[in-house]
Amino acid sequence: MKNKVAIVGAGIIDFGVLYDKSPDMMMEEAYINALQSVDKGIEPQEIQAAWLGTLRGRFTGVTLAHPTRLFKIPVSRVENACATGNDAFRHACLAIASGVYDNAIVIGCEKMNDVKGGLIRLAAIKDIWMRRARTMPSFFALRGTRHMHLYGSTKEDFALISVKNRHNGSLYPHAHFKKEVTLEQVMKARIISWPLGLFDCCPITDGSSCVIVCRADLAKKYTDTPVFVAGSGLSVDSWMLGEDESLVGFPASKDASGQAYKMAGLEPKDIDVGEIHDCFSVTEILNYEDLGFCEKGLGHKLIRDGVTTLDGEKPMNPSGGLIAKGHPIGATGVAQIAEIYEQLRGNAGKIQVADAEIGMTHNIGVGRDNTGSVSCVHILTR
C-alpha cells in the first residue's frame, strides 16, 4: 500500500463544547471545509466512497450520507475505540489501494457533551469498570506511577507535557482550550487520580473532521502538493490488565508503529512531527517509548530536554493534542491526519514545524478492561 494513496484535502471544525450543533451540522461543516480545501477543486459528485469514524452506537453509514448528500455510493462506519478515526482513515486507504475506488472521504465525528445518559456512557462502561472503581484517569495514573517507580519520572515531567500541549493549543485556531497553563498551575491543580491532576487530562470535546484521499497517481488532479500515505498499521492487544507485561507502555502501539515503519521503510528517527495520543499527559511520555523515539524508560527525558516542543528537534502534538485541541473520539484521529497534512504542506500557520517532511499520527484505544489495547499508526510523507 506504500505511497499508493494520497491525501488531497482536509477540513476541521472548531472543537469545543458544541451544544448548538447537531452531529449532522458538525459532519456537514467538516465535509464542506475539506471540499473547499482542495487546491484545484473537487466536486461532490466525484466522490466514490465514504467512511464514517464514530464511537456512538446510533450512527451508521447512512447517517453520514445525509448531511453530505453522498447517496448511491458506499458509505461505511468503522469503530475502534479511541483509534476509531485513524481506523476509518485506514479503511479508506485499504479500499483505494485495492483499486476499487479512485477517491474517498473520511469523516470523524463525535458528540461527547450531550450524549444521553451522560458522559459516563463513553468514559466508563458501568458493569465491568465502575464496579471496580476503574475509570480512564485511574487506568492511566496506574501506568504513570509504575513509570515513576521503574524509571524515576516525576509528576513534574508529566506536567511539562500539559504545559507544552496547552501552549501549542493556544496557537491553534481549532483547539478546544486556547489558554496556556503554567507548570505551577498544572502541579497544583485538583488531583483526579494521582499523579494526574485536572490539567493532565484531556477535556470532553465535541468535534468533527474530514480528509479526502485518492489514488496517488491521480493526486495532481487535485493539488500540486499532495501528501502520501507511506505506512499504516493497526494492532490489538489483550484488554485484561492481568495479561499486561509491564504496565509501562502499550504493546499495541509498538506493534502498530512497527507495521507502519516496515511498510514505509522508515525508522523512528525519520519522523519530523507527530500527532500522538495524549489523553493524559503521561500517555504521551509512554508513546515516545512505544513509538521508538527513545529507549524504554527515557520518555520523560524528551520533554525535559525540549525535544518535543514546537521548536524542538521532534515536535509532538503541535496542534495541542488531545489535551488542548480536545478528544472527540471519532474526530480525533481524522483531525490528526488533517493536521499532519497541513504540516507537510507547510500550511500549518502558527504551529508550523520547520521543514516537516515526514509525519506520524497515532491513537490508542481502550478495550473493555485495559488501556491501549488497540493502536493505529500512520506515517505520512510529502
Add this chain to the structure above:
Amino acid sequence: MKNKVAIVGAGIIDFGVLYDKSPDMMMEEAYINALQSVDKGIEPQEIQAAWLGTLRGRFTGVTLAHPTRLFKIPVSRVENACATGNDAFRHACLAIASGVYDNAIVIGCEKMNDVKGGLIRLAAIKDIWMRRARTMPSFFALRGTRHMHLYGSTKEDFALISVKNRHNGSLYPHAHFKKEVTLEQVMKARIISWPLGLFDCCPITDGSSCVIVCRADLAKKYTDTPVFVAGSGLSVDSWMLGEDESLVGFPASKDASGQAYKMAGLEPKDIDVGEIHDCFSVTEILNYEDLGFCEKGLGHKLIRDGVTTLDGEKPMNPSGGLIAKGHPIGATGVAQIAEIYEQLRGNAGKIQVADAEIGMTHNIGVGRDNTGSVSCVHILTR
C-alpha cells in the same frame, strides 16, 4: 477486486435464543467452527487480520481479539445497520485485494435477546421512530400495501415466502425455527402490521458466524474447492421516507447489486442461488425486483410460479433466510456468505441447490427513518 479474494473456510453456530451463551462464547464457537472447516487446515497464527461485524455499541475490535486470542494483528469493527455482516466481509475483501494482507477472518455476532433495555433498543430508536409509531413491521408493511396497490400482489403472495423459507429452515441444521408452517397458518396468524402477520416477520435471534478469506492465488493452500468473490457492492440512500421515489423496492439494492454485477461481469440471470434479506416476507419479493431477477411489479409471480423454491429455477434463501434461520444482525450477512460458500462447494446437505455455480448474498439496512437505506451485495463463484 474481481476474483482476487477467495473464501476457504466458514463456520456458523446454531442460531436461536441463546441465553446460555455470552457474545464471547458465540464468537469463539463460530471462529473454531470456521478454522476446523478449512479442508487442508489453518493455524490461528497464520491469520493476518480480522473484522468484526456487530451492531451493538459496546463492541470494538478488541472485543473480537479476546475470544479468538488474535493479538498483535489488526482487528476492526465495521457497522452498517442490517448490512453490518456483509460490510465487514466487504472490508476484509478490500483489504486483501489491497495486497496488505494475505488472509483474514470475518466474524459476525449479535446478541438480540438479552440486550440491556430490551429489544426495543435494536428494533426501534425511541426518539424518532417511536414517537411516530413507526416500527420495523410498519415500515415494511407500508411497502407491502403499496406493492399490492400498484401491482396487484396479495397477502397470500407474501405468505408463500414465509411458507417457503420456513420449509427450507426445517432442513437447515443451524436455523432458529426448524418447524414448517402452512399457508393457512401464515394467513391466519395474528396481525403485526397489516398485511404482515406473525409468520411474515423474522424472529429475534442470537447468533454468530465466521468466514476465512485469503488471496485467491493462495487459496489452494487451504482447499481444493475455494469460492471466489467475483463482485461486491454497497450503496446508501436517503433515510428520509419523503425522499423515497416509489415506496416499492429499495434503490440502494439496485445500486449495490449493479456495482456487484458490473465488477463480476455477470447478470441477474447468471445467479443460481441467493441468500437475500427477508426481514419480512414482502421484503424478499421486493428484492426479486431490485436485484433484477424479474421486472418491477412482478416479484410475487416468482414465488407464485415456484421459481425461488429449493427445487425451483433460482432458489432463494435455501437456509430459511432471516424468517426461519433468524436475523442476528451482524451475524446475518456473514452467515449468508458462509451458506453460499457451502452451496457452491456442493456441501450444503439437505438444502443443497443442484449445480449451484454462482451465488449471491444481499442485505438491506435501515437508516434513521427509512427502510433499506443501505444495501450490500456480493456475488460468489466456484
